[in-house]
Structures are given as C-alpha cells and as structure tokens.
Amino acid sequence: xxxxxxxxxxxxxxxxxxxxxxxxxxxxxxLRVEGFNPLCGDEVVVYLDVADDGSVNDIKIxxxxxxxxxxxxxxxxxAVKGKSAEEARALIRAFKAMMSIHEQRLDGSEEEDPIxxxxxxxxxxxxxxxxxxxxxxxxxxxxLSWNTxxxxxxxxxxDAPTA
Amino acid sequence: xSGSLDVARIKKxxxxxxxxxxxxxxxxxxxxxxSQKPRAVIEAMEHFTEHSYANIHRAVYEIAxxxxxxxxxxxxxxxxxxxAPSSREVIFTKNATEAINLVAYxxxxxxxxxxxxxxxxxxxxxxNFVPWLVLRExxxxxxxxxxxxxxxxxxxxxxxxxxxxxxxxxxxxxxxVLGTINPVRQLADxxxxxxxxxxxxxxxxxxxxxxxxxxxxxxxxxxxxxKMLGPSGIGGLWAREELLDAMPAFLTGGxxxxxxxxxxxxxxxxxxxxxxGTPPIVEAVGLRxxxxxxxxxxxxxxxxxxxxxxxYALRTLTERHGxxxxxxxxxxPAARGGVISFVYxxxxxHDLSQVLxxxxxxxxxxxxxxxxxxxxxxxGATARASVYVYNDEADVDALNESLDEADRxxxx
Ligand SMILES: Cc1ncc(COP(=O)(O)O)c(C=O)c1O
Numbered sequence: 001x002x003x004x005x006x007x008x009x010x011x012x013x014x015x016x017x018x019x020x021x022x023x024x025x026x027x028x029x030x031l032r033v034e035g036f037n038p039l040c041g042d043e044v045v046v047y048l049d050v051a052d053d054g055s056v057n058d059i060k061i062x063x064x065x066x067x068x069x070x071x072x073x074x075x076x077x078x079a080v081k082g083k084s085a086e087e088a089r090a091l092i093r094a095f096k097a098m099m100s101i102h103e104q105r106l107d108g109s110e111e112e113d114p115i116x117x118x119x120x121x122x123x124x125x126x127x128x129x130x131x132x133x134x135x136x137x138x139x140x141x142x143x144l145s146w147n148t149x150x151x152x153x154x155x156x157x158x159d160a161p162t163a
Numbered sequence: 164x165s166g167s168l169d170v171a172r173i174k175k176x177x178x179x180x181x182x183x184x185x186x187x188x189x190x191x192x193x194x195x196x197x198s199q200k201p202r203a204v205i206e207a208m209e210h211f212t213e214h215s216y217a218n219i220h221r222a223v224y225e226i227a228x229x230x231x232x233x234x235x236x237x238x239x240x241x242x243x244x245x246x247a248p249s250s251r252e253v254i255f256t257k258n259a260t261e262a263i264n265l266v267a268y269x270x271x272x273x274x275x276x277x278x279x280x281x282x283x284x285x286x287x288x289x290x291n292f293v294p295w296l297v298l299r300e301x302x303x304x305x306x307x308x309x310x311x312x313x314x315x316x317x318x319x320x321x322x323x324x325x326x327x328x329x330x331x332x333x334x335x336x337x338x339x340v341l342g343t344i345n346p347v348r349q350l351a352d353x354x355x356x357x358x359x360x361x362x363x364x365x366x367x368x369x370x371x372x373x374x375x376x377x378x379x380x381x382x383x384x385x386x387x388x389x390k391m392l393g394p395s396g397i398g399g400l401w402a403r404e405e406l407l408d409a410m411p412a413f414l415t416g417g418x419x420x421x422x423x424x425x426x427x428x429x430x431x432x433x434x435x436x437x438x439x440g441t442p443p444i445v446e447a448v449g450l451r452x453x454x455x456x457x458x459x460x461x462x463x464x465x466x467x468x469x470x471x472x473x474x475y476a477l478r479t480l481t482e483r484h485g486x487x488x489x490x491x492x493x494x495x496p497a498a499r500g501g502v503i504s505f506v507y508x509x510x511x512x513h514d515l516s517q518v519l520x521x522x523x524x525x526x527x528x529x530x531x532x533x534x535x536x537x538x539x540x541x542x543g544a545t546a547r548a549s550v551y552v553y554n555d556e557a558d559v560d561a562l563n564e565s566l567d568e569a570d571r572x573x574x575x
Contacts, residue, residue, distance in 0.1 A: 003521070004517070004518060004572065008514075008572060017509075040529045040544060041537065042513075042543070042544075066512075066513035068514075070511075138513075138517070
C-alpha cells in the first residue's frame with residue numbers, strides 16, 4: 001500500500017513552498033496559456049517567451065492548486081528554461097511517459113501513438129514525482145502544467161516566422 | 164453518548180462502517196456528497212430483487228403486480244416524507260439535477276422568453292445554475308442573483324428590487340458548501356407577492372430537516388435519494404398538480420404515454436406523464452426503506468443531532484487549529500446544516516483530503532460544484548466535512564487529529 005512518503009517527497013514540498021519562476025510576463029509579446037483541471041479546480045497559467053528558433057528564453061508560472069500541480073509546474077519551469085524547443089518537447093514526452101500508463105488507463109482511452117520512454121532524457125528532480133503514479137487521481141494534477149506547456153509550444157511554433 | 168440519537172446503535176446499522184481503510188476504521192465525513200446506506204435499505208432492495216422483481220405497470224402476472232405496488236409504495240413514502248398533498252404530484256427522476264432540468268425544459272421553456280427574468284442566488288449548486296444559464300442562452304431570459312453577506316447568508320437587503328418582475332425564484336434549501344439554511348418561507352412569500360413561482364433545490368435539505376413542502380410554500384421542490392440514506396439513481400420533483408398538468412412532457416417514450424397514433428400522441432396522467440421509460444424500480448423500494456429508517460429516528464432528532472455535532476465540530480476545530488483554519492459559512496450551528504467547509508493554512512484542500520484519507524477520514528476537496536460561490540469566497544477549492552446520523556464526536560476527533568498530521572507534514 002503506497003504511503004504519503006511516496007507522494008510528498010521533500011523536494012516536492014520544497015517546490016510547493018518555494019515555487020521557482022513564479023510570476024507573469026507581459027503578454028504579448030510573451031505567450032499566455034491556461035490549463036484547468038475541471039475536476040478539482042486546479043489552474044495553471046504558463047507564460048512563455050519563445051525565441052524565433054523556438055527555444056524557451058523565459059518562462060513564468062502563475063495559478064493555484066495543490067502541492068502536486070504547483071510543484072510539478074515549478075520543476076517543469078526550471079527544467080525547460082533555456083532549453084531548445086526540441087529539448088523541451090523531449091522532456092514533456094519523458095515526463096508523460098513516466099505518468100502516462102496510468103493516465104491512459106484512467107480515462108480508458110487507448111492512445112493511437114503510445115508514448116515511448118525517452119532513454120536519453122534525464123528527468124533529474126522531476127523523478128520525485130514518480131510516486132504520484134501510485135495515486136491515480138493525482139496524475140492529472142501532475143500533468144496539468146506539462147499539457148499546458150505543450151499547448152504553448154504548439155502555439156509558438158504555429159506563430160513562428162517561417163524560416 | 165448523551166444526545167438526541169443513539170449513534171452507537173445507528174453505526175451498527177451501516178455495514179460499510181465496519182470496513183477498514185488504510186489500516187484505520189472508516190470515518191465517513193462526506194454525506195453531503197452522498198450518504199451511506201443502512202442494512203434496512205440494502206436488504207429491502209435485495210429482498211425485492213430476489214422475490215418480486217418485474218417491470219411495472221405493464222403485465223398482469225403476480226410478481227408484476229407486486230413490483231408495481233412496491234414502486235408506488237416508494238412514491239407514497241416519499242409523499243408522506245415531504246408532506247405533499249397528493250402522490251400524483253410526486254414525480255420520480257434519477258436525481259435532483261434531472262428534477263431541476265425537468266422544470267427548466269418543461270415549465271420554463273414553455274412559459275418564459277425574452278423580457279422574462281429568473282432570480283437565483285450566488286450559492287447555488289451547478290445543478291441549479293447550469294440549466295438556467297442554458298435557458299438564458301437559448302431563450303434570452305434574464306438571470307439575476309441574490310448576493311451573500313460576509314457571514315454566508317443570503318443578502319436580502321435588495322430583495323424587493325431584485326425580485327420585481329421575475330417569473331421564477333430558484334434557491335437551495337441548504338447550501339452544500341456553506342451549510343446555510345435559507346429562509347425559504349420568506350422567499351416563497353416574496354416570490355408570490357411578485358407574481359413569481361419558487362423552486363427549492365432540496366438536495367441537502369430533505370436529508371436533514373423535516374420537510375413540509377406545503378409549509379415551505381414553494382411551487383417546485385427537487386430532492387435526491389442518495390443523500391438521504393437511499394440508493395443512487397432515484398430522486399424527484401414535487402410540484403402542485405395544476406402546474407404539472409399545464410406543463411408539457413419532458414422526456415418522452417414509453418410509460419409516460421397514454422396513446423400513440425401515426426398522427427400523434429397523448430401523454431399519460433400524473434405522475435407518470437413525467438416518467439418516461441422503465442423507472443428506477445429497485446431504487447424506489449430502497450428509497451422507501453430509507454424514508455422509514457429516517458422516520459424511525461425522527462427528523463426532529465436528526466436535526467437536533469446535526470446541530471449538536473456541528474456545534475461540537477465548529478468549536479473543536481476552532482479551539483484546536485486556531486488561526487490556521489478558516490471556516491466558511493454561518494458561525495451559529497442553529498443557522499446551518501451539517502456541512503463544514505474550510506481552508507487550512509499552507510495545506511491545499513486536495514493535499515489535506517489525501518492526508519486525511521491515510522487515517523481513514525473521508526472528506527471532499529474541491530469546488531463542490533459551486534464555482535460561482537468559490538469565486539465569491541475568493542478560493543479555488545475548500546475541504547468539506549459533513550456529518551449525518553451515523554457520525555459522532557469520535558469521528559470529529561479523528562478529523563481533528565488527522566488535521567494535526569497534515570499540518571505537521573506541510574509545516575514550513
Ligand atoms: C445543493 C445541491 N443541489 C443539487 C445537487 C445535485 O444532486 P444530484 O447529483 O443527486 O442530482 C447536490 C448534490 O450534489 C447539492 O448538494
């Protein structure tokens with residue numbers, strides 16, 4: 001039986017109490033993307049300053065929610081800041097792979113393109129969130145900011161000047 | 164235990180309370196969400212299913228007669244429980260949500276349009292919000308809202324102006340978030356003076372208060388079975404017969420029909436006119452057992468127990484957790500039902516509920532299907548503990564202890 005120590009690792013609580021990259025960017029020029037978890041009311045706002053080549057110059061997070069959604073957003077912001085679009089997308093894939101099996105099982109949908117693990121990507125601190133998988137209802141809290149980031153990167157790519 | 168109910172004995176009537184969760188006894192404090200079921204309800208449904216189950220109103224063989232009588236027996240029990248004048252006025256639906264939708268789709272769509280207005284309150288459950296928002300979109304009906312005081316009561320200072328010219332007032336008997344008991348009779352009189360009808364969302368009211376729809380003075384009354392010790396899948400609407408008679412059918416098909424011809428159809432008489440398709444038959448049997456169980460306890464004693472236990476909870480939560488806890492809603496136990504919504508310093512409600520679960524304590528966390536109210540309170544979510552006939556002071560103590568644990572875990 002999973003215990004609370006599987007869920008509330010010290011590093012998660014640290015990011016919850018001291019969230020990194022908390023704040024806003026002027027949008028525009030920055031992109032502002034909102035994510036909601038309608039079930040529990042968690043909300044995350046991701047501000048992205050994306051360079052013409054798609055790399056994440058700056059990222060800020062605002063919103064409110066539980067320790068899992070807010071710490072996941074904080075760790076995500078640290079992990080993707082300064083990364084190229086490709087690196088950021090690889091991180092998203094790797095994080096979702098860590099979470100995805102159960103997320104798919106939860107909503108019963110079979111993804112056509114099952115998410116592959118990314119053997120070359122180092123998740124680092126983010127691995128602390130692995131314990132969330134044992135608490136299926138909380139997986140959506142952990143993935144909220146990542147889905148929001150993915151949406152932002154897609155929007156940035158669509159807006160980007162074609163080279 | 165001193166008090167109005169013999170809770171130690173009552174607890175024995177609820178088989179689920181024997182179970183162990185995360186190595187702890189089950190401390191169920193989420194009855195405002197859905198209540199647990201006494202053995203009498205479980206056994207009534209089982210016995211009926213094993214001995215008399217058949218579809219109703221359709222066949223002449225013996226068990227079909229028995230099934231029809233059992234289903235209608237559920238209706239009669241519910242009529243008595245809410246003191247409706249006639250069982251023709253007691254319509255079964257699947258829950259309170261469907262009952263309110265029945266009024267929105269049948270009565271309101273038939274009678275209201277542009278230039279008409281409906282008065283709601285800021286504390287309504289989504290079930291008494293969304294059907295009216297949809298109506299506004301489709302029919303251009305104006306919606307007005309009664310605001311709240313700081314103490315979590317309806318702010319009626321502006322009632323005369325707000326109610327002027329409206330056709331319907333729709334209000335929760337008891338708020339599922341704040342616990343506030345609303346002044347239904349006063350609103351009924353004000354509505355009628357303004358030429359409007361009053362709909363009461365009784366989902367939280369009927370499980371906890373002796374309900375008399377005639378004394379309340381309302382015109383529509385919605386209730387739901389699963390919060391009053393009955394099974395899920397059954398609820399209902401009461402309305403005065405002349406209103407129901409004038410309303411068009413809502414859902415259509417079998418059962419609600421008297422005659423079907425190639426060139427048209429005639430609806431069945433009340434109450435079946437509003438019961439399309441095979442209804443919740445087994446659930447009606449369970450509902451009757453739930454009503455009889457509550458009648459056995461006595462609704463005045465149930466209410467007294469709510470006040471005592473809510474008072475104990477408000478007092479101990481405040482004493483023990485001081486400034487760390489913010490409790491929403493009226494501070495007087497006599498002004499509220501058995502619902503306590505709160506926010507704990509530095510611990511988000513979801514995390515709180517997760518930590519409490521490890522001690523077997525079940526509370527709900529979230530927006531409680533009342534997002535406009537959450538915005539009004541300026542919070543994204545609250546934790547909510549709610550008590551019922553099978554809860555006692557030891558359950559509240561368990562809540563208090565697990566709150567200490569959450570506090571320790573999340574302490575900065
Ligand atoms: C005040 C109130 N109204 C309506 C409802 C809806 O009840 P149901 O889900 O049974 O339709 C609820 C319960 O969730 C409630 O608390």
